[in-house]
Amino acid sequence: MEFLGYFxxxxxxVSLLLLxxxxxxxxxxxxxxxxxxxxxxxxxxPFTFHLAPAQGLILxxxxxxxxxxxxAVSAILxxxxxxxxxxxxxxxxxxxxxxxxxxxxxxxxxxSSGVGGVIGVLLLIFLTPMLAQWALAFGPSxxxxxxxxxxxxxxxxxxxxxVKGLLSGCIxxxxxxxxxxxxxxxxxxxxxxxxxxxxxxxAALIGIFxxxxxxxxFSKGRDGxxxxxxxxxxxxxKDSFREILGSGRALTIGTVVGSIVGLIPxxxxxxxxxxxxxxxxxxxxxxxxxGTGHPEGxxxxxxxxxxxxxxxxxxxxxxxxxxxxxxxxxxxGLLIHGIFPGTDLFERNPEVAWTFINSMLIGQVLMVVxxxxxxxxxxxxxxAPIPIMASAVLVLAVFGSYSVQQSMGDxxxxxxxxxxxxxxEKFGFxxxxxxxxxxxxxxxxxxxxxxTLIAAAQDGPMVYFFTGPLNLLLILLVVLSVGYSxxxxxxxxPGSAKLEPAE
Amino acid sequence: MTASRTQHFTAAGLVxxxxxxxxxxxxxxxxxxxxxxxRLISVVFSVLAAWNFIRAASGLAKVGTGLxxxxxGNIWPGLLVMLIYALFAAKTFGFYASSVVAFLxxxxxxxxxxxxNGRGWARRVIVTIGFMIVIYGxxxxxxxxxxxxxxxI
Numbered sequence: 094m095e096f097l098g099y100f101x102x103x104x105x106x107v108s109l110l111l112l113x114x115x116x117x118x119x120x121x122x123x124x125x126x127x128x129x130x131x132x133x134x135x136x137x138x139p140f141t142f143h144l145a146p147a148q149g150l151i152l153x154x155x156x157x158x159x160x161x162x163x164x165a166v167s168a169i170l171x172x173x174x175x176x177x178x179x180x181x182x183x184x185x186x187x188x189x190x191x192x193x194x195x196x197x198x199x200x201x202x203x204x205s206s207g208v209g210g211v212i213g214v215l216l217l218i219f220l221t222p223m224l225a226q227w228a229l230a231f232g233p234s235x236x237x238x239x240x241x242x243x244x245x246x247x248x249x250x251x252x253x254x255x256v257k258g259l260l261s262g263c264i265x266x267x268x269x270x271x272x273x274x275x276x277x278x279x280x281x282x283x284x285x286x287x288x289x290x291x292x293x294x295x296a297a298l299i300g301i302f303x304x305x306x307x308x309x310x311f312s313k314g315r316d317g318x319x320x321x322x323x324x325x326x327x328x329x330x331k332d333s334f335r336e337i338l339g340s341g342r343a344l345t346i347g348t349v350v351g352s353i354v355g356l357i358p359x360x361x362x363x364x365x366x367x368x369x370x371x372x373x374x375x376x377x378x379x380x381x382x383x384g385t386g387h388p389e390g391x392x393x394x395x396x397x398x399x400x401x402x403x404x405x406x407x408x409x410x411x412x413x414x415x416x417x418x419x420x421x422x423x424x425x426g427l428l429i430h431g432i433f434p435g436t437d438l439f440e441r442n443p444e445v446a447w448t449f450i451n452s453m454l455i456g457q458v459l460m461v462v463x464x465x466x467x468x469x470x471x472x473x474x475x476x477a478p479i480p481i482m483a484s485a486v487l488v489l490a491v492f493g494s495y496s497v498q499q500s501m502g503d504x505x506x507x508x509x510x511x512x513x514x515x516x517x518e519k520f521g522f523x524x525x526x527x528x529x530x531x532x533x534x535x536x537x538x539x540x541x542x543x544x545t546l547i548a549a550a551q552d553g554p555m556v557y558f559f560t561g562p563l564n565l566l567l568i569l570l571v572v573l574s575v576g577y578s579x580x581x582x583x584x585x586x587p588g589s590a591k592l593e594p595a596e
Numbered sequence: 597m598t599a600s601r602t603q604h605f606t607a608a609g610l611v612x613x614x615x616x617x618x619x620x621x622x623x624x625x626x627x628x629x630x631x632x633x634x635r636l637i638s639v640v641f642s643v644l645a646a647w648n649f650i651r652a653a654s655g656l657a658k659v660g661t662g663l664x665x666x667x668x669g670n671i672w673p674g675l676l677v678m679l680i681y682a683l684f685a686a687k688t689f690g691f692y693a694s695s696v697v698a699f700l701x702x703x704x705x706x707x708x709x710x711x712x713n714g715r716g717w718a719r720r721v722i723v724t725i726g727f728m729i730v731i732y733g734x735x736x737x738x739x740x741x742x743x744x745x746x747x748x749i
Contacts, residue, residue: 143739254659256648260611263641267618270634279630282621304678311674312667315708480706483674484699485727491682491695492731496741501687508682512675520607521660538633545632 095439096218099447103455108151111144112452115155116459120467122156123163123175125482130160130176131419132302136486138295138426139493146430146442150449153426155456157419158210161398162460165202166468169391170195170323178398181366185383185390187323192386195325199468200333201340201388202395207461208337209348209396213403214454216352220404221450224411225439231412233544234558238567240537243414245571246357247421248526249578256582257521259575264522265530266537268292268510276542287502294425296494296503297510297531301524302422303490304511310483325469336388343373343389347396354397355404355417369397403453410434410446413536418525424532429497601655603662608645608652615645677701691743692732700724 102108115137122133134156141149164175169186182202189198231239248262249255271282272291283289337344350369373393374383383390401417408414413434415421427434430445438446494507514524548557558564619638622631651657663671677698685694700720709716735741 140734140739254657256644256651257657257659260641260644260648263615263637263644264611266637267634267641270637274630277627277630279625279627281625281630281634282618307678308671308675311671311702311706313706314666314670315706478707480703481723481727483706484702484724487678487681487702488695488699488727488731491686492691492735492741492743495686495691495743496735496739499742501744504682504686508679512679516607516663519660519663520604521657541633541636 095222095443096447096451099444100451102147102444102448103151103452107144108148108448108452111148111152112155112456113459113463115152116159116456116463117467119156119159120163120166120460120464123160124166124468125175125477128175128482128486129302129306130157130164130178131422132306132486133160134419134422134426135295135298135302136489136493138298138422138429139496141426141430142496146432147445147448149430150423150426150432150445151452151456153423154449154453155459157423158399158402158453158456159460159464160419161402162203162206162210162395162464165206165391165395166199166464169198169202170325170469178366178401179394181370181394182391182398184370184394185385185387188384188386189388189391190323190325193326194328194386195323196328196469197333197336197388198391199325200328200330200465201337201391203461203464203468204333204337205340205344205347205392205396206399206464207457208344209351209398209400210402210457210460211454212348213352213355213400214450214457215403216356217403217406217410217453218450220356220407221410222439224407225435225437228411228435229437230563233540233547234561235563235567237537237540237544237558238564238571239412239414240533240540242567242571242574243412243533244526244530244537246414246574247418247529248523249574254521254582255575255578258523258526258578261517261522261524262526262530264517265527265532266534267530268297268527269531269534270538275539287505290498290500290502292506292510292531293497293503294532295429295497296507298422298425298528299490299494300507300509300511301514301528303486304508305515305518305524307483307487307490308512308515310479310486313479316479330465337392340389340392342376343392344396346373346376347393348400350393351397351400352404355401356407365397365401366394369393399457406450406453410438413533415529415532418528421525421528421532428532600662601652604652604657604660607660608649608657612642612645612649615642618642673705674702677705686746687744688746690746690748692728693746693748695731696724696728699727 119133122128123130134153137153137156141152161176161178164179165182165186166175168174168179168183169190172183172187174180174183186198186202244262244266245259248258271288274281347369350372351365354365354368370390370393373389374380377389379387405417405420409420409424413424415424424434432442432445490507491504494503497503518524544557545554548554551557619642622634622638625631648657681694681698703720703724707716707720
């Protein structure tokens with residue numbers, strides 16, 4: 094119950110303002126099609142430099158929570174999921190809105206998001222210290238394998254092609270090695286002056302997540318079609334509360350599925366929403382109503398994608414392995430504030446860690462309140478024309494990446510990585526494993542070097558890195574994650590072997 | 597070879613070239629100790645890149661839609677503005693001046709309102725100035741970021 098002593102930090106005026114601002118801003122960004130939660134959090138990181146670490150993390154945490162929930166607004170009112178996590182919400186939510194139950198769908202969506210989100214954060218509060226204690230047993234060889242596991246899990250599970258997923262992870266690991274070597278001072282892969290200081294993680298994150306979305310918006314051309322919203326007649330909030338209380342089954346399924354999925358590194362909210370929707374349908378006596386505007390579909394999907402948020406931070410805060418791409422960006426945010434997640438996070442920085450986690454709990458409540466009252470307003474802002482969004486994101490990305498170190502080199506790196514990532518994505522490569530490789534690369538290398546030195550003084554690297562129960566367990570998990578993905582790819586290969594012809 | 601297959605083949609070839617270059621550099625640079633980890637990673641990188649290349653050459657690399665001619669045609673004007681703005685104009689002409697021009701240029705390029713429409717221009721100019729005032733307030737006044745001034749501001 095240590096966390097109870099750190100609620101004061103959340104209610105300091107600046108922290109509370111950041112929490113409210115991050116929540117409202119996140120709801121609007123989440124509701125805007127084309128702006129993903131990951132990109133929103135990446136663009137916000139430069140704004141946290143001038144804040145205390147806890148305050149910066151409060152802003153990022155609020156944005157993470159509310160962008161996932163805000164994505165439901167455009168899923169319901171526009172049938173365009175604001176984020177991949179809201180795909181399942183659109184199935185029944187938009188049908189409800191078309192039938193004149195838009196406000197009801199929005200109420201149910203935010204209330205179920207709130208319930209799932211609070212339970213998810215409670216899991217984060219109680220599981221994290223336990224796992225952190227267990228993680229104290231980890232030495233350099235284990236941390237090396239853990240970092241490799243983080244890259245292979247996301248590389249193999251987050252991508253449609255496991256070869257390209259793992260290749261993306263390798264590209265990220267290579268990018269992390271650019272610059273001067275920490276121990277020997279050797280220059281590595283420095284082809285231009287801009288790379289002398291290595292690749293700054295924030296500039297890279299902004300480029301990799303923001304620029305491909307700008308180019309994606311460009312690819313639509315001068316599309317004059319206006320996005321049509323649906324009129325939203327009022328609905329009693331009291332009735333929505335009653336409906337949520339009477340939907341225990343869908344709510345429970347969504348929360349349980351979301352929490353489990355969140356704990357598995359690399360599996361994002363999209364999976365949580367779709368699996369919960371599918372399970373809620375299987376266990377419902379009204380299976381045939383799913384897809385026709387059934388409230389249980391909205392409740393299960395939204396409870397799941399927000400229940401995922403808290404648990405996705407458990408592996409991040411204890412083992413430095415993010416549970417989702419947005420959590421990977423949060424890891425970048427932690428590192429630039431000098432906070433190193435891992436075994437001793439709660440001993441060295443308890444105030445920062447607990448204030449951040451507690452703010453996520455309060456943020457869930459704020460998200461429900463602001464979500465319900467600003468959803469329709471957010472949907473109107475979300476209809477901002479594509480050229481305005483593209484220009485705004487580009488200018489923000491340039492200013493944001495420059496402000497990190499006041500360096501034009503960072504802008505060059507940001508744009509170059511962003512453009513390269515856009516083309517890589519067009520050929521099946523994935524941003525999440527690349528970013529994870531970039532973030533976990535230095536952790537893997539530092540522990541590899543440390544382990545090599547220890548091994549030289551003991552029985553050699555083969556014994557040090559490949560023996561012992563924990564090493565073997567982690568190696569087994571690496572092999573299993575790659576093997577499962579390979580098997581899964583082979584299983585689905587014959588049906589999709591045909592190439593899509595280009596125009 | 598279809599256009600898509602050619603594109604996948606080219607992309608896989610480029611990735612393989614990068615992987616082989618990284619491997620070659622990792623095994624030829626000194627001191628050896630500083631390149632132990634890069635050697636380990638580059639070998640895995642090259643093996644995977646070679647596998648991907650073989651799959652692409654045999655038409656099995658099917659994930660990813662590639663780039664259609666229509667999309668490429670839509671992208672290039674914006675991409676050109678983006679590259680000139682970020683890599684050249686921002687430093688040469690000043691961050692704020694070049695941002696105003698880049699914002700307005702991209703908005704105009706992709707705005708469905710005809711270029712000859714006077715009201716469309718008025719809207720674009722007002723939105724651009726409004727957005728840049730917000731950016732100036734955030735970065736110059738709130739965060740006190742010193743941006744390159746270049747020829748203008």
